[in-house]
Amino acid sequence: MGSQVQRTERRINEAVRGADTTRKVVIASGAVGRAPFCFVECFGNQPAVVVADANTYTAAGRAVMGAFEAAGSFKVRRPFVIEDDDLHAEYRFVEMLAEFIRHADAVPIAVGSGTINDLVKLASHQCGKPYMVVATAASMDGYTAFGASITKDNYKQTIFCPAPVALIADVNIIENAPQGMNESGYADLIAKIPAGADWIVADALGIEPIHQRAWSLVQPNLRDWVADPEGIRSKDRNVLVMLMEGLIMSGLAMQVAQSSRPASGADHLFSHLWDNEHHVHNGVAPSHGVKVGIGAICSEALYEYILGLRAEEIRYDAASVAERWPSWDSMRSLIAKDFSDPLLAEQATAQCEAKYIDAVALSMRLDLLHSIWDDLGGRLREQLIGAETIQDMIRRAGAPSTPDEIGIGYRRLRRSFESSRLLRQRHTILDLAFEIGVWDRAVDSLFAPGGFWRDE
Numbered sequence: 001m002g003s004q005v006q007r008t009e010r011r012i013n014e015a016v017r018g019a020d021t022t023r024k025v026v027i028a029s030g031a032v033g034r035a036p037f038c039f040v041e042c043f044g045n046q047p048a049v050v051v052a053d054a055n056t057y058t059a060a061g062r063a064v065m066g067a068f069e070a071a072g073s074f075k076v077r078r079p080f081v082i083e084d085d086d087l088h089a090e091y092r093f094v095e096m097l098a099e100f101i102r103h104a105d106a107v108p109i110a111v112g113s114g115t116i117n118d119l120v121k122l123a124s125h126q127c128g129k130p131y132m133v134v135a136t137a138a139s140m141d142g143y144t145a146f147g148a149s150i151t152k153d154n155y156k157q158t159i160f161c162p163a164p165v166a167l168i169a170d171v172n173i174i175e176n177a178p179q180g181m182n183e184s185g186y187a188d189l190i191a192k193i194p195a196g197a198d199w200i201v202a203d204a205l206g207i208e209p210i211h212q213r214a215w216s217l218v219q220p221n222l223r224d225w226v227a228d229p230e231g232i233r234s235k236d237r238n239v240l241v242m243l244m245e246g247l248i249m250s251g252l253a254m255q256v257a258q259s260s261r262p263a264s265g266a267d268h269l270f271s272h273l274w275d276n277e278h279h280v281h282n283g284v285a286p287s288h289g290v291k292v293g294i295g296a297i298c299s300e301a302l303y304e305y306i307l308g309l310r311a312e313e314i315r316y317d318a319a320s321v322a323e324r325w326p327s328w329d330s331m332r333s334l335i336a337k338d339f340s341d342p343l344l345a346e347q348a349t350a351q352c353e354a355k356y357i358d359a360v361a362l363s364m365r366l367d368l369l370h371s372i373w374d375d376l377g378g379r380l381r382e383q384l385i386g387a388e389t390i391q392d393m394i395r396r397a398g399a400p401s402t403p404d405e406i407g408i409g410y411r412r413l414r415r416s417f418e419s420s421r422l423l424r425q426r427h428t429i430l431d432l433a434f435e436i437g438v439w440d441r442a443v444d445s446l447f448a449p450g451g452f453w454r455d456e
Contacts, residue, residue, distance in 0.1 A: 004238040008245040020255040024166040031170040036071040042166045047106035050079040056112035089118045091152040097123035114140045118148035125161035132166040137177035138185040138244045144251030156275040183399040187293025189246045190226045191267040194299035197383045198265030198428040214257035229397035266428035269420035270295030281407030301387035301452040305442045311373040322359040354425040
């Protein structure tokens with residue numbers, strides 16, 4: 001495993017040099033023992049305070065405290081362990097942590113994965129404090145990401161805040177993560193494939209240019225990072241190191257771009273939608289990565305339909321575009337009808353208004369699309385791997401690969417395509433299908449007899 005760790009650390013260290021905030025990343029067996037030395041390198045002789053929940057304190061927090069005590073002469077406060085059984089990435093917990101951090105007068109060390117990291121990230125920022133994170137699972141890409149995904153006012157949103165200054169990922173701890181967490185991270189990582197396709201489209205249409213540095217941190221090595229799904233299930237250490245590398249690099253790419261675009265496309269919209277609908281299955285909310293994985297399969301399946309179109313099928317004269325394209329007032333009414341929660345409808349309306357274009361602008365966009373269709377189609381086919389392939393790889397890694405496994409029925413999944421399209425400003429394959437004018441038949445085909453999501 002040593003050579004793989006060395007290769008991973010070398011690539012990450014190169015990436016960190018261009019990062020906005022993160023200055024130190026350590027991945028190794030026994031890395032938690034280096035926590036105090038990593039801390040003092042980044043924060044000097046400031047006091048430290050461990051923040052964890054009951055499970056993550058047992059998994060790694062106690063070991064971090066032991067490392068500080070063994071190192072001696074380091075100032076470390078009594079740990080703050082959140083005992084709430086309902087702990088999740090909700091703003092009330094941010095407020096609680098911010099109140100603690102202000103009075104603790106110490107640099108927080110977040111010990112955990114997605115929830116703890118996001119809560120400490122935002123709370124630290126609100127207190128004007130940097131922070132460090134000790135990962136307990138390779139479960140998501142947010143460790144080194146710009147922004148925190150938090151539910152505020154009943155709406156899941158990404159709130160501005162800087163990434164950690166330092167990250168420690170102990171392979172021994174990652175290997176012993178609870179069942180399903182590393183598998184969730186694999187699904188989150190493989191979703192960067194269709195997310196990359198969404199960015200290619202947005203770039204080609206002049207909507208959101210590709211940030212070349214951010215792209216280079218994720219896409220060139222992505223196929224290698226996800227090449228061994230069975231290794232995730234069997235907890236192969238080399239494979240877990242590569243998974244962690246991919247997730248960390250995705251976060252660093254978001255730092256560089258100051259946006260989640262390098263790691264997020266339509267796949268994440270499905271996840272955000274189900275978050276906002278407070279979806280639970282068997283009494284538990286499915287993990288972020290698992291939901292993203294299902295969204296990634298949906299994206300790939302829709303791409304397959306769209307890429308089956310000929311250039312002639314997406315060419316429209318201005319009059320026909322004007323006839324079929326909804327006005328902004330019609331779009332606003334559609335959003336209000338689609339989202340029964342008034343606050344969610346208000347948020348979705350603001351997001352959609354930011355990306356809405358009128359019929360004249362759409363006609364120009366479709367003219368451009370027609371002129372580049374063959375070349376763009378070639379680039380997208382090279383990027384994508386196919387819905388069946390991505391579904392099979394997620395399944396082989398041990399993560400849910402069908403919507404019913406997370407309690408989403410086919411009728412609800414069909415409705416989720418529409419709602420996800422309306423949820424965010426980000427342009428994705430969902431918008432492309434709608435703009436081309438094939439939305440209903442494209443999505444319906446996925447659920448028809450013989451379609452990808454046929455209900456058998």
